[in-house]
Amino acid sequence: MSQLFDPLPLPKRIFNAALSAIAFSLAALALVPLFAMLWSIFTKGMPHLTGDVFTQLPAPAGMKDIVNGFANAVIGTLLMVAIGSGISLPLGILTAIFLSEFGKKTAFAEVMRFLISILSAAPSIVVGVFAYGVIVLPLKGFSAFAGGFALSIIMLPIVSLATEEALKLVPNSQRLASAALGAGLARTTSRVVLARAFPSILTTALLAIARAAGETAPLIFTALFSQNWLESVMGPSASLSVLIFNYANSPFIEQNNLAWAAAVILVGMVLFTNLLSRFVIRKRLQAW
Amino acid sequence: MGNFSEQSYRSNRQSFTDTGNVQDLLSHWSDRGFQGLTFVAALITAAVPFWMSALIFQQAQPAIAKFGLSFLWTQDWNVDQNIFGALPYIYGTLVSSAIALVIALPIGVAVAIITSEDVFPSWLQSPIAVVVELIAAIPSVIVGLWGRFILIPALAPLQEFLFGHFKWLPIFNTQPFGPSMLMAGIVLAIMILPTIAAISREVLRAISQDLRNGAFALGSTQWETIWHITLPAAASGIFGGASLALGRALGETMAVTMVIGNVTGIDVSLLSPGNTIPALLANQFSEATDPVHIGALMYLALVLFLVTLTVNALAVVMVRFLTRHA
Known part of the structure; x- marks a missing residue:
């Protein structure tokens, strides 16, 4: 009986204890950054998040005690994300339909998938350089449109690949049932396949939008920045992300504070979308 | 069908x-x-x-025509005289990413083990995985903002300590003043951690339970099984994940440019500021007007694109190959 409960030999015990300790402390360390970031953003940003920030223009650098805001940056971000979505959502969803419904396992579709995954791996700054070459150089000017175009290139591979995954999850029996009732390909795909995959496509779109809203690198030399209200889609535009970058590097404390306030909005939006897609929409999908 | x-x-x-x-x-x-x-x-x-x-x-043609491949190993970057060499930026990009990988790999694998093997209660596993994965959702510019105002001051004692006690090592022999290559590496490590953790977790989960049961039957403890059986079996998949993470680190822009100091030149000391290709692009593109200057920046972007493509293509092939054979 005593033998059954013999303790492990000492080296084994040390080995186990040491590996446990290392793994747990490293994993604990991994939890620090997210909470540390959220805590600083919240404590440093909330006090400066007044109603003014949504209605006022940024105050000139170095001016104290006057109303300060970034309403133009909110508008700029919304506009450029809208342009990006307007290009990338239709194009990406149609691409996904081709890959999942028509291309399937053919070598041609595999090559396309590989190219799209290459696009998703392109550094966002390179996407910015591309948009600069495509729009800013020929038109000789920074513009909100160039920024929106850059964001669409960022979103395109995300939308295409994730939508394809969503479409592939639709059971083939549903396509066959639709075909058996006399529906053609276009009708089957739009009324049955897309409708069934709609919640996951919506999730994908939201995640891509959240990602685009936080992107900075593709915007700094396409949309540039502006202290004023947006005048035209073909003119430079402020955005929340570039505002954070510029104002974080500013020597003026008011501008630093405004950067933290903008960070609250951006992070709040991004985390909200992520958690929403993770819990709410996924649960609904399972319930189907 | x-x-x-x-x-x-x-x-x-x-x-x-x-x-x-x-x-x-x-x-x-x-x-x-x-x-x-x-x-x-x-x-x-x-x-x-x-x-x-x-x-x-x-x-990039104006710069390619003027400098050719020697662009890649010359060091001068002079906007006024239109002389451009990329070596300091290539060096900074590689070194900061290497630091990031060295830091993030063990931590990411530890998170993967904790969240996939039975060493931890399962109801705690997915919250931990979610907390780590959510880091990936934080916009890069906000990580940079946090790095600049919170992390650098918080880690100032660490940099001072390294300089104080290890300055006989060439990599720690300059007086730190805040932004540095090391800080860029640490910020990058935080940003690639989710990639490494998530892929390693998938790989560990894909490993057959039979392997583990065999080790248990031979009298291995939980950790012996992980160390001698599971991790070696997962090594190549984890390596693929690390390559994907490396691809991300090489192209990361905003967070790096906000903590690296943006000083051109090659200094072996990790405590001195540096620069990377993406950081330079972010800082100079909007002000570049000369065709040769724009060309040189485009040339840099091309180099960066090709390097990240190669790293990513290798990683994708590796991960695909391994999951197919798992």
Whole structure:
């Protein structure tokens, strides 16, 4: 009986204890950054998040005690994300339909998938350089449109690949049932396949939008920045992300504070979308 | 069921030639049009990488013509005299990413073990995984903001300690003043941690339970099984994940440029500021007007694109190959 409960030999015990300790402390360390970031953003940003920030223009650098805001940056971000979505959502969803419904396992579709995954791996700054070459150089000017175009290139591979995954999850029996009732390909795909995959496509779109809203690198030399209200889609535009970058590097404390306030909005939006897609929409999908 | 589309096509075509029915004709052509539309969309999407590389290559021509390949190993970057060499930026990009990988790999694998093996209660596993994965959702510029105002001051004692006690090592022999290559590496490590943790977790979960049971049956403890059996079996998959993470680190821009100091030059000391290709692009592009300057920046973007593509393509091939054989 005593033998059954013999303790492990000492080296084994040390080995186990040491590996446990290392793994747990490293994993604990991994939890620090997210909470540390959220805590600083919240404590440093909330006090400066007044109603003014949504209605006022940024105050000139170095001016104290006057109303300060970034309403133009909110508008700029919304506009450029809208342009990006307007290009990338239709194009990406149609691409996904081709890959999942028509291309399937053919070598041609595999090559396309590989190219799209290459696009998703392109550094966002390179996407910015591309948009600069495509729009800013020929038109000789920074513009909100160039920024929106850059964001669409960022979103395109995300939308295409994730939508394809969503479409592939639709059971083939549903396509066959639709075909058996006399529906053609276009009708089957739009009324049955897309409708069934709609919640996951919506999730994908939201995640891509959240990602685009936080992107900075593709915007700094396409949309540039502006202290004023947006005048035209073909003119430079402020955005929340570039505002954070510029104002974080500013020597003026008011501008630093405004950067933290903008960070609250951006992070709040991004985390909200992520958690929403993770819990709410996924649960609904399972319930189907 | 794979050729459902062809079948339904054939039947559609059949019916409209048989009866000449207008509705069938319409349905046939709308199906054709729909398929063609999706095909064109997919072609456009797949063509973007070619368009991108061709355009950047073409715009880089002024610099490629002037400096050729020697651009890659010369060190001067002088905007006034139009002399450009990329070596300090290539060096900074590689070194900061290497630091990030060295830090993030053990931590990421530890998170993967804790969240996939039975060493931890399962109800705690997915919250931990979610907390780590959510880091990836934080916009890069906000990580940079946090790095600049919170992390650098918080880690100032660490940099001072390294300088104070290890300055006989060339990598720690400069007086730290805040932004540095080391800080860039640490910030990058935080940003690639989710990639490494998530992929390692998938790989560990894909490993057959039989392997573990065999080790247990031979008297291995939980950690012996992980260390001697599971991790070696997962090593190549984890390596693939690390390569994907490396690809991310090489191209990361905003967070790096906010903590690296943006000083041109090669200094072996990790405590001195540096610069990377993405950081330089972010800082100079909007002000560049001379075609040779723009060309040199485009050349840098091309180099960065090619390097990240190679690293990513290798990683994708590796991960695909391994999951197929797991």
